[in-house]
Amino acid sequence: MRHKYCQKLHSLHPLAVYSPQNLLTDFASFPHWNLFIRQISGLLSEGAQLTVHFQPPGRDIVTFRPTVITVExxxxxxxxxxxxxxxLFDVEHSFIIEPLASDVxxxxxxxxxxxxxxxxxxxxxxxxxRRLNIDVRQGFEAMNQTLKTKAERIENKNQEVRKFI
Structure with a gap:
């Protein structure tokens, strides 16, 4: 018998940025801004194995080695x-970026x-x-908010640069 538990979170507000994907795939920058997924190393290609270090709020860092199944x-x-x-215990994680058609x-x-x-x-x-619901939800929310803040800072800098061009 297979048990399934699914956690799905959306950021509360769309991120206002030109290219947020750079933040998500610039693994070297994660320790500087990402409060949940502290570090990722490995090749970003389908079938490759990554080493991921994450830290639920108030807990120690946990390391696991997932296999990349989709890179778009x-x-x-x-x-x-x-x-x-x-x-026994399988975890599938996705980061998805959906363009807002009205904002092109x-x-x-x-x-x-x-x-x-x-x-x-x-x-x-x-x-x-129960533990997953608490730790994962809090971690996602912290990461999503920090990602939004970082992306908006980058966008604000880009707007300042465009004023002088």
């Missing part, structure tokens, strides 16, 4: 991780919707569901 530049990054064996100017995406989604499946999920 400027649109989607998805990975899958199994604890010990598939079916000269072919540039001015604003996007950032979606972070995670699905937990396996025999251990019922034992961990």
């Amino acid at each position: 530049p400027n649109r989607k990054l998805r990975w899958l991780w199994h604890f010990l064996i598939p079916g 100017y000269d072919g540039l995406r001015l604003r996007v919707r950032f979606i972070q989604q995670e699905s937990f499946q396996g025999l251990l999920v019922p034992l961990l569901a």
Whole structure:
């Protein structure tokens, strides 16, 4: 019997940036701004294994090694991780960037919707569901807010530069 627990969060407001994907794939910058996913290393290609260090609020850093299953530049990054064996505790995580059609100017995406989604499946999920809901939700919310703030700062700097061009 497979148990499924799914966590899906959307950022509360669309991110107002030209290219937020750079923030999400610039893994070297994560320790400087990302309060939840502290560090990622590895090749960003389908089938590659990443090393991810994340830190739920008020907890120690946890390290895991997921396999990249989808890379769509400027649109989607998805990975899958199994604890010990598939079916015991499986975690699928997605970062999705959706352009807002109403916010296109000269072919540039001015604003996007950032979606972070995670699905937990396996025999251990019922034992961990409550902890996952608290830790993951708080971590997602902290990361989403920090990403929004960082992206808006970059956009504000870009607007200042464009004034002088």
